[in-house]
Amino acid sequence: MKYSDNALNILTARTFPQKGPAWIDKNLHGNDDLSVLYKKLETHEYEFQKKKNKIETAIKQFGSCVDGLVALGDADFPPIRGNVKPADKPFAIFYKGDISLLYKNNLNIAVIGVLNPDDRIEQTEKIVTTEILKYKATIVSGLALGCDSIAHKTTLENGGKTIAILPSTLDNILPKENIKLAEQIVENGGLLISEYYESPKSRNDMISRFVVRDRLQALFSDAVLLAASYAPNNLGNDCGSRYAMEKAKEYGIKRGVIYNDSKHRNIPMYDLNRQLAEDKTVIRIDSSNMNETILQLVSKTVSKTLF
DSSP: OBOOHHHHHHHHHHTSTTOOHHHHHHHOOSSOOHHHHHHHHTOOHHHHHHHHHHHHHHHHTTGGGOOEEEETTSTTOOOOOSOOOGGGOOOEEEEEEOGGGGSTTSOEEEEEOOSSOOHHHHHHHHHHHHHHHTTTOEEEEOOOTTHHHHHHHHHHHTTOOEEEEOSSOTTSOSSGGGHHHHHHHHHTTOEEEESOSSOOSSHHHHHHHHHHHHHHHHHTOSEEEEOOOOOSOSSSOOOTHHHHHHHHHHHTOEEEEEOOHHHHTTOGGGHHHHHHHTSTTSEEEOTTSHHHHHHHHHOOOOOOOOO
8 A cells, every 4th residue: 555654644633633624724735844743733743653653553454455545745646626615625535546537637527416316317327428438538426326336337338437436445335235346447447535544433424424525526526417316305315416516516616417307397306407407507418409518518627726
């Protein structure tokens, strides 16, 4: 497993009280002088090194499940897209596969959606994803069942590369049903990434990781496409993909939805798509104008690197 001393220092700093992502963004630049770092953390070398050794021991347990760890200040730490607030910026990434797929010279399009799409939704998503791949795009998704899996599998079937962003550690692929798919992604030149090296401390911690994961789908992509999604409701079928769409809007990342009013208006799994399609800044993709709107979605825009 490849990692730098700087990456260990960044992870160690995060373990101190009230030293979250926003604090790290404001106070650290990567490769910080240790004496200065101790002072900023209000700690001593012994305490810092004890925490650091514990983290190093933990990440070494990953073995071949992880290729490397990159952190703020490392030469290969990937830049983000959009205007992202400090609290949302990643500071360390564990990866398996080709980390260069996150670099800005790569066209990344996130394709996300519901866990339980019907056959029509699946077929439509496959068609649209296949068209996107013709622009040499890398497809980003979350390895979840349903629309995420369709996006990853369609990419592999077309000889493309895909990135899976996980809410779990890389030695504990979730969902278990997609362990083989995760392996195939890496085998075919793709990438798995995670921000975590420890198991969640509680059920709420695990749930929050799914939400936190969704922001990465936006800030590592040039556009986010929603295949299908329920709108927020009290029936228990609200789709988490809306968080990624909300973050894309917040960051200024392009958003697209698959939606045709005459076909989808009365289908609950397109309710969020319908709501988002009312926003004129959202690109609406349907069979009548697919080529034109996909071109709008994949047109590369230059965004300022905030690191």
